[in-house]
Amino acid sequence: MTPALLSLGTALPPHVLEQTDAQDLYQAQPGTDRLNARLLRTVFGASGVARRHTVLSELVDHDARKDSPYITGDGRFRAPLTGARNRTYMEEAPGLFAAAARDALARCPAVDPTSITDVVTVSCTGFFAPGPDYHLVRDLGLNPATRRSHIGFMGCHGGLIGLRQAAAIATADPDAVVLLVAVELCTLHLRPARDADAIRGAALFADGAAAALIGSRVPDGCAPLLQLDRFRTLVIPDGEQAMAWTIGDSGFEMILGAAVPQVLEDNIHAALEALLEGPEGAVDRASITDWALHPGGRGILDKLEHTLDLAPEALRESRDVLATRGNMSSVTVLHVLRQVIDEAPPGEDRTVCALAFGPGLTVESALFTIPARPAAPAAHAHSATAVPTP
Structure with missing residues (x-):
């Protein structure tokens, strides 16, 4: 029995950071010389990001900077220790977890929250216990016997790892x-x-949330969004x-080297071959109708579009999510999937x-397979849930 994606919800913080404002903020930092300013303009301009969301109101609201541990009133970055940054995560993350989960549940009323048997959470930007x-079980009123697991500190591929784990649970227990x-x-x-490396991260990364309901049995009144057919992992030499x-000591540090697009170009065909071949049976690449690529940056999408010989339209959803929401690490590919599902033409698998x-x-x-479905009214088009400011 192939597990199915029953629902897919999203949530975003309410504060929107325009890319031009972010670039201006970085260029105004003390010690920015002409060479650094030129690099900032180049990287921000080539990022593919137009705007993104953040839990930090002080990044977009000057009035919020008065007592901010992150930025001074005149726009200079402070250097809060990792513990201070993690405290903000502890304050802000639970609300986004709950908002995304509630959006997923609202999209599939046939699933009673008390019927949820397993909770899988994914995050690499903070920790607490x-x-x-635990907070989802408490905040959503789930059964206290709900099994829980957390996928932590994996990075941008964590969303697919979470889907793989959820699918494995539903395959092992058809009633899950x-x-x-x-x-x-x-x-x-x-x-x-x-x-x-730091400039690339500054130009790309953003905040967001996504949630999914997965099961092998589709409840009455619920139309599955996807069949979760197969998963593969490949570690690149x-x-x-x-x-x-x-x-x-002063936060988590990302190394996002300039060589990433080239490394992916050199190895993506091996990863695709491993996916299309296997014990489930071979799949003809020509049968792929849609692509949901994690938009790690415009350079990565450009390189993979060329290497995989894809039409420019093939990665439109990935580019749209990158432009309007930035790189939300593990969350991003789930937002791309949501858009691919919403924009899939009706009447065909x-x-x-x-x-x-x-x-x-x-x-x-x-x-994944999107099952054929009838046309939906335009009013049902997707928009992410915005979490109100506390």
Whole structure:
């Protein structure tokens, strides 16, 4: 019995950071010389990001900077220690976890929250215990016997890892109903950017959340969004130095090397071959109708579009999410999937190839089927839930 995606919800913090404002903020930092300013303009301009969301109101509201531990009143970055940044995560993350989960439940009323048997949470931008898995059981009124697990500190491919884990649970227990929720607060770890790696992170990363309901049995009154057909993992040789995510004294530190697009170009065909071949049977690549790629940056999308010989329209959803929401780490590919599902033409089964990339370098891949469905009214088009300011 193939597990199904029964619902997919999203949530975003209420504060919107325009990319031009973010670039101005970084260029105004003390010690920015002409070379650094030129690098900032180049990287921000080529990022593919137009705007993104953040839990930090002080990044967009000058009046909120008065007592901010992150930024001074005149716009200079402070250097809060990792503990202070993690306290903000503890304050802000639970609300986003709950908002995304409630959006997923609202989209599938046939699933009673008390029927959820398993909770899987994903995050790499903060830690606390009892963690978000515990808070979801409490905040949503789930059965206290609900099984819980957390996928922590995996990186941008964590959303697909979470889907893989949820699908494995539903395959092993056909009566299971799995709630998967991913939340990332990447902007908590922004800092003055001097080197190219830091500038790339400053230009890309954002905050957001997504949640999914997965089960092998489809309840009456629920139309499955996807069949979760197969998953694959590939660790790329010699890619360990290209991307990394470590804990520093003043926040988490991202290494996002300029070589990432080239490393992916050199290895993406091997990852795709592993996905299309296997014990489930071979799949003709020509049968893939839709692509849901994690938009790690415009350079990555450009390189993969060329390497995989894709039409420019093939990655439109990935580019749209990057432009309007930025790189939300593990959350991003779930937002891309939501848009692919919403915009799929009715009346035919469609095959989706999903790809996400994380430290290692590691490629997570999956094949999904969008079941044929009748046309939906335009008013049902997707928009992410915004979490109100506390």
